[in-house]
Amino acid sequence: LEAVAGQALLALRQQRTAAAAARAERKAEATELRTTLLSAVGHDLRTPLTSIKASIGSLRAPDLALSEEDTAELMEAIELSADRLAGLIDNLLDSSRLATGAVKPHLRPVGYDEVVAHALSNVDSSDGVRVAVDDQLPAVLADPGLLERVVANVLDNALRHGGAPVSARASAHSGQVELRIVDHGKGLRKGAADSAFAPFQRLGGDRDTTPGVGLGLSVAKGFTEAMGGTIRAEDTPGGGLTVVVSLPAFSVEFEEEGVR
Template structure:
């Protein structure tokens, strides 16, 4: 990969300036070094042997090689040679050499110096290689540490982009992932890419420019490929990179691609899990709806066929009881149909509560009226006199109450009174419906058996969540089931209409069939087994 970088860009200087400085130092040592040493030694020339001067002149050569490499060292050898010949080999101040032994001295000097320069320069190169390798290792390590954690994809990409920008002193780094048909910029570090650059990165039709293409100076694209499949693009803009850095960048890109792939798979897995949960709930709801429809129908049909049969004699009391059962079960069917309609309303996202100030006691009475003759066990009401009014949609909360009460009746037949308890807590009114039936532990594991109210409880949750509250199910101390929900108390600022609308939408989002992105909300919204009891 031959980069076509604009080397005048300043940002690459941090890594390029050091060799330049060393080169200058080397040149200085090569040229000025011998000059200075000659000036120092000249006064003592008469008292020292030419060999001493030759030894002293080794020093600048070693320094020059160390700083500037072999070629600078060779220059130092040349200047040293000339200085030695000129000043220390008689006749002085000429390049002429008088005696044979001086020729020998000069020759040995030149040869030795070249060997010294060679050795010193290879040492220097080896040192530089080790340093670079160390540097690469550290950079790769830093990046892999970054990739190892399980972070959300956007966070991960953001960190990778900044890390790449820093490590390679780039101006901008962008990571693009295919969203739908077109790659989209998911994370960016540094200056933004302008429209023209983006256009070049992703031309019409969504096909990215080929890897390494120099569509524009300083701009280049690397594919992020994992398992022979492109998972995204890495867009870079910045000054020149050496071949070495280019290769390192490729390695980075591969690692990033693997991490991106992993994050995408993980996201997919979470999504699938949520979808499965929603699907299981849907199935259990369908089961519960058909169960709920058939059960009252069975009673009605059995009772009607009793009444119609002229071959049997029925006592007046029995006749009346059968008629009452028919009416009660017809009411129950009506409630079920109402729940079904509400369900579709929730699913369609049309649930926006109409808030007004209400007295809880009134809603409880209305709910009991709705349950009608279905209500059999005694109800123990514990609503404080000074309970503040609630700020709620009366129709929705009345249905929450009637669903919870019906649930208690259905699941705790003949198991003592059902208790309804209300209290104010932190600007909200908490309502608890407690029964003393078998509770959740007694719930059969198989689907369909007693899941009757699965849908009723789901609707309660959606309605209460539309009021910014939540429904909690727990064991009643001493056995049985307790459902608790909360609604805003009046006079506590309530919620602004805008918030209401939003929380209405949230209720929709929290409804498990929706929003697979957020498995937590799904899990919170419904655990079919528990709601089914």
């Protein structure tokens, strides 16, 4: 009995030690995540806010005579900075929704051509995107709003890190329809494809000064997987990055199951 009691006590102590270690690990991870978030968000909030404040200060300066062209440039700078802030906030909120499991897609048939057109209206420098998406391709089964955010985030990432021109093209095979966003920038370093969709990843490395908190591709991955699709990164032949969004093609079987 003493031996059994001793073993039971030892097992209990080991269990408590393991539980304490797990709690400590979760706390450390949460602290690291919070520190990373504050650092990244602090930097990316400060940059557009500084631009907005400087532009407004110039517009309000009583002793500064501005031409119509100068005024238009300052107003454009304010608008672009405000859009950048809105995009950052959207990605932070979306990341929170994904972390808490609050994303509930409403699936219906939608064409990539329609989604890409809507996404381009929310992307800066969209005139640098060449679209080659046939409207005769099968529709995909997706949540149009979520898919639009996926495409907008991937396009924005390609324009920021790869630069124009960026191309968007689609093809269908094996019951899937793939959308490929192709840039010709520096691409990813070797072995970095799997980590490209992790939160707070700056594809250009720590020295990259390109604005962006590093949540765009993470949100795109979460939304795509929530809709039953996949997203992956590939090297662009000749240099650059290609992001492939793959979703099930809508078929009669889906319609018979009640998807309208």
